[in-house]
Amino acid sequence: MTNGNSGNIPLWRRQMDQLLGPGKYKITKIVQPAGPAGPLMGGGRLWHGFMISAEARKHPNFVAMLQFVDWLCYDKAAKEFVKWGVEGVTYTKDAARKRKLADGIGYLSLNPGAKKDLERDYGFALNALQDGLTTELERSMQSDEEVAFQQATLSSRKPAPESPPAPLSDAEREQVTLLTTPLKDTVDRRTLEFILGRKPLTEWDAFQQELEAKGSKRYLELVNTARQRYKDKHG
Incomplete structure (x- = not known):
């Protein structure tokens, strides 16, 4: 394969x-x-x-x-x-x-x-x-x-359904850029380790905690705020 x-x-x-x-x-x-x-x-x-x-x-x-x-x-x-x-x-x-x-x-x-x-x-x-x-x-x-x-x-x-629109402001976009770089690197690296068996799935919760430490919750807050703002304005 x-x-x-x-x-x-x-x-x-x-x-x-x-x-x-x-x-x-x-x-x-x-x-x-x-x-x-x-x-x-x-x-x-x-x-x-x-x-x-x-x-x-x-x-x-x-x-x-x-x-x-x-x-x-x-x-x-x-x-x-x-x-x-x-x-x-x-x-x-x-x-x-x-x-x-x-x-x-x-x-x-x-x-x-x-x-x-x-x-x-x-x-x-x-x-x-x-x-x-x-x-x-x-x-x-x-x-x-x-x-x-x-x-x-x-x-x-x-x-798959399209992601709902969530246009970011300039300030939000700058914050998201800073957050997504380390988050993406971590997700890519850990995903490969899980697939290849280098890390057991019992460490999944620890993986989630690692993402939170790198700002995953803040990232979601920014995107969800932008989504709600767009929804309020455009329905």
């Missing part, structure tokens, strides 16, 4: 091919275990973004730039272009409209051993330009293991 990005799967597959031989092993991405709150799916809902400088409005091509950004972000053909490149050059489509990278061009698990890479040599499939892809386009380059993992996750998990 190991952890890593889904892009590591082709590497693991090549290593297992060398170690055991093709077809003599199985790679599976495991859906995260459910905790006390039940089978929830966490994680942020934001991906890459961009900003346009206020100075850009003075440029003679400002409107053209906005048109390009609109095309890049919302046009279906643009999304396919960003993902796969130029049809007939970097990829082809069969009669069923299924895409295939051109010979000699590889990317992740596609065309392993190819001399050129779709991202490195051609500038396509860049993560920063892949906002708003359809599910079909998003999965068109993913490994079978990654697609199976996503399907299993979506069928067995529900999104």
